[in-house]
Amino acid sequence: MTMTKTEEIRKLYDEYVMPTYAPGMALVKGEGSRVWDAEGNEYLDFICGIAVTNVGHCHPKVVEAVRQQLATLSHVSNLYYNEPQAKLAEKLAGIGLGGKSFFCNSGAEANEALIKLARLWGNPEGKYEIVTMKSSFHGRTLATAAATGQTKIQVGFEPMPEGFRYAEFNDLDSVEAAITPKTAGVLIEAVQGEGGIIPADPVFIRGVRELCSRNQIMLLCDEVQCGMGRTGKWLGFQNYDISPDSYSMAKGLGSGYPIGALCASPSFSDVFQPGKHASTFGGGPVACASALATMEVIEEEGLLDKAALSGARLKKELECMAAGHDHVLGVRGTGLMLGIVLDRPAKPFTQRMMEQGLITLATAEKVIRLLPPLNVLDREIDKALEIIRNCLEEN
Numbered sequence: 504m505t506m507t508k509t510e511e512i513r514k515l516y517d518e519y520v521m522p523t524y525a526p527g528m529a530l531v532k533g534e535g536s537r538v539w540d541a542e543g544n545e546y547l548d549f550i551c552g553i554a555v556t557n558v559g560h561c562h563p564k565v566v567e568a569v570r571q572q573l574a575t576l577s578h579v580s581n582l583y584y585n586e587p588q589a590k591l592a593e594k595l596a597g598i599g600l601g602g603k604s605f606f607c608n609s610g611a612e613a614n615e616a617l618i619k620l621a622r623l624w625g626n627p628e629g630k631y632e633i634v635t636m637k638s639s640f641h642g643r644t645l646a647t648a649a650a651t652g653q654t655k656i657q658v659g660f661e662p663m664p665e666g667f668r669y670a671e672f673n674d675l676d677s678v679e680a681a682i683t684p685k686t687a688g689v690l691i692e693a694v695q696g697e698g699g700i701i702p703a704d705p706v707f708i709r710g711v712r713e714l715c716s717r718n719q720i721m722l723l724c725d726e727v728q729c730g731m732g733r734t735g736k737w738l739g740f741q742n743y744d745i746s747p748d749s750y751s752m753a754k755g756l757g758s759g760y761p762i763g764a765l766c767a768s769p770s771f772s773d774v775f776q777p778g779k780h781a782s783t784f785g786g787g788p789v790a791c792a793s794a795l796a797t798m799e800v801i802e803e804e805g806l807l808d809k810a811a812l813s814g815a816r817l818k819k820e821l822e823c824m825a826a827g828h829d830h831v832l833g834v835r836g837t838g839l840m841l842g843i844v845l846d847r848p849a850k851p852f853t854q855r856m857m858e859q860g861l862i863t864l865a866t867a868e869k870v871i872r873l874l875p876p877l878n879v880l881d882r883e884i885d886k887a888l889e890i891i892r893n894c895l896e897e898n
């Protein structure tokens with residue numbers, strides 16, 4: 504009996520790839536909001552490789568920028584200047600805090616850099632603790648797993664690196680209580696992603712900003728998932744009219760070309776001095792060209808406003824739908840970062856959606872996560888809504 508292409512690929516995985524994931528299908532091609540599996544079936548991609556392909560799969564402008572840079576100069580290390588890095592840093596200053604950036608290759612690395620920056624800054628005064636939130640997610644390296652306020656990420660890897668204290672998200676008193684004379688900063692996601700699409704309460708996050716200023720400690724934002732236009736603003740915290748002292752980015756920054764960034768306000772832009780932090784691949788010309796092109800697409804195509812509009816419409820339609828289903832508790836999120844909250848495990852629902860041609864993701868057990876591309880078309884939203892409706896009803 505001959506195997507399907509997917510079965511062939513799965514067999515190789517079973518034999519040679521460590522089983523840290525449990526994929527269901529093999530994807531071979533993407534274009535805009537759509538992807539195709541190895542058997543040629545088409546899907547609407549409403550998860551974007553987890554908030555990565557924010558301008559859609561294989562956007563021609565991004566593909567061309569990467570192709571050109573790859574064929575011109577692919578890598579030089581940070582012992583030399585490269586123009587794409589300089590231009591990307593300038594661009595990031597323009598959308599964010601106006602200061603400087605450090606480049607690395609992933610979200611976890613960007614958060615490692617964020618934590619190291621806060622520690623180095625606090626070091627002369629003996630401040631090193633970082634207060635993080637329960638149900639947060641900051642990555643899978645040892646330090647970022649320790650920063651993550653979910654024990655399931657940490658179990659089995661003990662002893663975890665020290666210096667992290669945990670507070671309740673959206674509970675200002677709890678953050679205040681976690682701050683000690685040794686605290687260097689408070690780390691927060693404006694919208695918790697892995698935690699179940701939970702937006703920060705405006706009073707809470709503004710209160711945390713004030714608390715940090717009053718205690719002369721850093722407010723650190725993890726923008727890895729909620730940044731890059733996902734919430735209808737460049738950065739999640741911009742929905743609250745607050746400024747952190749430093750923040751991390753990754754996921755959607757390079758449209759799939761791995762890149763992470765740490766951005767700081769001018770006051771914290773020169774904490775790292777030569778020799779204090781480094782990355783071989785960080786800020787490489789191809790990754791930076793990809794990020795630059797991605798940011799240009801977001802600007803030229805007005806995707807921040809589009810994401811806000813499409814998100815508002817999708818959320819409203821989902822809320823109407825939710826009202827008709829006892830097992831749907833509600834809809835959460837901002838822009839195109841949305842979660843359908845159920846009273847039961849979400850996985851059987853996301854599985855059925857996939858079978859009907861819509862890729863979503865179960866998160867925090869009972870939440871269906873939706874992260875469509877910022878340039879998702881109205882008719883693609885309609886199609887997705889139809890599939891979601893079918894699948895919620897079939898229960």
Ligand SMILES: *Cc1c(COP(=O)(O)O)cnc(C)c1O
Binds near residue numbers: 609612696727
């Ligand atoms: C995905 C994610 C990370 C980790 O990013 P990696 O690139 O997987 O290391 C960190 N923080 C948040 C908020 C994330 O969503």
